[in-house]
Amino acid sequence: MAISAADLVSVPIEYIVPNVTLPGDVYFKLSESHFVIIGREGTREHFKSLHFYEKIKDAVFIKKTDLRKFSSLKVLSASEIMKNDDAPIDQKVDVLSHTMASVFTNIQELGFSNESLGNTKFIAGSVLKVINDTPKLSLLMSLMNSISAEIIRHSMAVSMISILIAKSKGWNNQSLLEKIALGAVLHDIGLKEYPAEFLNKPRASYTAEDLEYYQRHAFRGIEILKTVENIPDEVMAIVGEHHENAIGQGYPRGTRDVRLHPFSKVVALADAFCELTFKDVNNQNPVDPDQALHIIEFSLGQPFNKECFVALKNVLLNGIKRASVKIV
Numbered sequence: 001m002a003i004s005a006a007d008l009v010s011v012p013i014e015y016i017v018p019n020v021t022l023p024g025d026v027y028f029k030l031s032e033s034h035f036v037i038i039g040r041e042g043t044r045e046h047f048k049s050l051h052f053y054e055k056i057k058d059a060v061f062i063k064k065t066d067l068r069k070f071s072s073l074k075v076l077s078a079s080e081i082m083k084n085d086d087a088p089i090d091q092k093v094d095v096l097s098h099t100m101a102s103v104f105t106n107i108q109e110l111g112f113s114n115e116s117l118g119n120t121k122f123i124a125g126s127v128l129k130v131i132n133d134t135p136k137l138s139l140l141m142s143l144m145n146s147i148s149a150e151i152i153r154h155s156m157a158v159s160m161i162s163i164l165i166a167k168s169k170g171w172n173n174q175s176l177l178e179k180i181a182l183g184a185v186l187h188d189i190g191l192k193e194y195p196a197e198f199l200n201k202p203r204a205s206y207t208a209e210d211l212e213y214y215q216r217h218a219f220r221g222i223e224i225l226k227t228v229e230n231i232p233d234e235v236m237a238i239v240g241e242h243h244e245n246a247i248g249q250g251y252p253r254g255t256r257d258v259r260l261h262p263f264s265k266v267v268a269l270a271d272a273f274c275e276l277t278f279k280d281v282n283n284q285n286p287v288d289p290d291q292a293l294h295i296i297e298f299s300l301g302q303p304f305n306k307e308c309f310v311a312l313k314n315v316l317l318n319g320i321k322r323a324s325v326k327i328v
Helices: 064-083 089-110 114-133 137-145 150-168 174-185 208-215 217-225 233-241 262-277 289-299 306-318
Strands: 008-011 026-031 034-039 060-063
Touching (some): 008 064, 089 114, 114 137, 150 174, 174 233, 262 306
Antiparallel strands (some): 008 060
């Protein structure tokens, strides 16, 4: 029986865990309506041995109904690598980025679920481990730049920078840091339902209607998270407030510093910092971290929480190892 394009979803080849038994059929697209199986469920993955591997290495197709099985296998494989102390840090970041991509694809195609929450918690915990192993900002920035997918790079970078700011502020409680990392990973979850053609449009070219639509993603993010029980209030606050600032000129509510959640203040600054320092559709000429701080402080008038900004400056000037060690 022929498979319909509507039943399939395109995924990068890295979505498939190598050298393991496939949890579902894998397809190659010959034409808009013709797909052939290149790997059958229950057989061992062997794609690199195929003579046409160069043609499939960018993307393959799997059934939407099999997404969760492939994603769960990816998370399980990543967890083994993250536990391996001998695995180099660049390998861990590479695996973690592809795992995040699989989890985000799952959320985009099938919606947010308890399983998605569990997988996202794994990613947040892994981000913390990467920072504990590699607390040097310059190396973390270099590792993030090696990630090609913009939304994955941005989410992971915002999570890492948020943790560095939090640690610089002396917030060392593990549960607290896990919530910040989780909220930062999920901060743009409201954009997961937005059309790719809209997300690939530079914000500088937005119409008034486009801007209003874009700014609703914070509210939409909260709505998505509310479909699953036991989301921490702190995570909800981060998702809803990550575009707010201390002077009340952010969105969606224009809330001032005194009414913002402390974690939101951290992630809002990290988000702005990452938008300046990483290349994407909205920033074709990223700046280095020192220039980013200068732009935030002088061009933007430093609209973010003062303590968070000082903490970020301390990370750049002194490194996280010399930051405050106050226990929360």
